[in-house]
Amino acid sequence: MNDSEDVQRLIRLKRYETPGEAYFEGFLKDFKERQRAEMLRGSARSLLLERIGMWFDELGGARRFVPIGAMAATALGIGLYFVGPQREESASSTMTASQGNAGPAGEAAAMETILLKLPKPKVRIPERSDVSSREGAPILPASAQSRLREL
Amino acid sequence: MPEVDRAPSSGEVPVAAVPQALPALSPAPLEEAEDRPGRRPDPDLDLVERARSGDTHAFDALVEKYTPKLYGLVYHMTSNREDSYDILQDVFAKAYRALKRFRGKSSFYTWIYSIATNMTLNFLKKRNRRRNLSLNDVDLSIENDPDFIEATSKSDPVREANLSELQQRLNMAMQKLSVDHRTVVTMFDIQAMPHAEIARILGISEGTVRSRLFYAHRQLQAYLEDFRK
Known part of the structure; x- marks a missing residue:
């Protein structure tokens, strides 16, 4: 019997290291509980991530194209980010134009907004109760005017 | 089936360099390990089909059947009973989730054995080199x-x-x-x-x-x- 066979015989003895029947019964019980808990939880996100991971694992030879695909997706995302606001602006201008051509009701509403005017405020000048507005009023009050004449 | 990149070991040599007298102690072939052409039907096919259609009891039967064998694989590779327990729980959980993708190209035994092997290898690569043994009696x-x-x-x-x-x-x-x-x-x-x-x-x-x-x-x-x- 050679040395290799001796070693193999010794290593084979490791199969006598067993945890016992009770261990396996407890294992199955724990697994059932875990399985039920997972089913109840139903974490869609983790399942999605795991399946994506598995899909990548299965890609095999095509795995080298993954970085290219990721770069393309990033570029697309950046492009959409910059194009997005411009679309919003053009959409709002189109909306204003369409409001202008919205028919008689729309026109009336627009006219009301334009023709709305506030009344002119009436300004009272002290010691000249007869003057109701600034138009045509002397710059100096009457007392000052008389003093000016005396001078 | 998850793949694990395995770099060839430093000690590998061409087949021709290995003495032909090596398998002196040929082990008895496993009953479930016949995936060659003309193989007999997978003995677990019925349980697998039922488990795939949502019968959790059928999958429990598969777990019960293969736990001792898979435990042996994981335990002898890790020499740690607690780690073996955790890894094996993860193996069956993953197998259950992946069961819908099992196409029957190999036997269920080979398929789940591959999952257990790959998960154990991944675990060992992450584990610290120095680890206390935790052995069964x-x-x-x-x-x-x-x-x-x-x-x-x-x-x-x-x-x-x-x-x-x-x-x-x-x-x-x-x-x-x-x-x-x-x-x-x-x-x-x-x-x-x-x-x-x-x-x-x-x-x-x-x-x-x-x-x-x-x-x-x-x-x-x-x-x-x-x-x-």
């Missing part, structure tokens, strides 16, 4: 094993060592092997799987399996030198 029926009787009759160190010491030495020797070498030793020597089945599960050639076994045995001889005097 040795079944006392070992004293009736012909290999044990022969080892104790011809080797003084084995005879003098108690069972616990022998167990410690064997596990320490196993943990000194590279992960790839430990895997083939576990499958071939401890679990008695044929070369073809090991090759299929690991996704390597039979020649590579023999090569790894050859170098693993040579390393074990060195580690257990004093037990073979």
Whole structure:
């Protein structure tokens, strides 16, 4: 019997290291509980991530194209980010134009907004109760005017 | 099936360089390990179909059936019973989630064995190099094993060592092997799987399996030198 066979015989003895029947019964019980808990939880996100991971694992030879695909997706995302606001602006201008051509009701509403005017405020000048507005009023009050004449 | 990148071991050699007399102790082929053309139907097919359609009891039956065998694989590779427990729970959970993608190209046994192997290899790659052993008790029926009787009759160190010491030495020797070498030793020597089945599960050639076994045995001889005097 050679040395290799001796070693193999010794290593084979490791199969006598067993945890016992009770261990396996407890294992199955724990697994059932875990399985039920997972089913109840139903974490869609983790399942999605795991399946994506598995899909990548299965890609095999095509795995080298993954970085290219990721770069393309990033570029697309950046492009959409910059194009997005411009679309919003053009959409709002189109909306204003369409409001202008919205028919008689729309026109009336627009006219009301334009023709709305506030009344002119009436300004009272002290010691000249007869003057109701600034138009045509002397710059100096009457007392000052008389003093000016005396001078 | 999840794939694990496995770099070839430093000790691998071309098939032609491996002595042909290597498989002197050919293990008995496993009943479930027949994936070659013309194989008989998968004995688990009915349970698998029922489990795929949502019958959790059918999957429980599969778990019950394969837990001892898969536990042996994981335990002998990790030499840690707590880690083995956790890994195996994850293996069955993952298998259950992936069951819908099982196409029956291989037997269910080969499929789930591959999942267990890959998850264990991934675990060992992440685990610290130094890790305490956490070993199961040795079944006392070992004293009736012909290999044990022969080892104790011809080797003084084995005879003098108690069972616990022998167990410690064997596990320490196993943990000194590279992960790839430990895997083939576990499958071939401890679990008695044929070369073809090991090759299929690991996704390597039979020649590579023999090569790894050859170098693993040579390393074990060195580690257990004093037990073979």
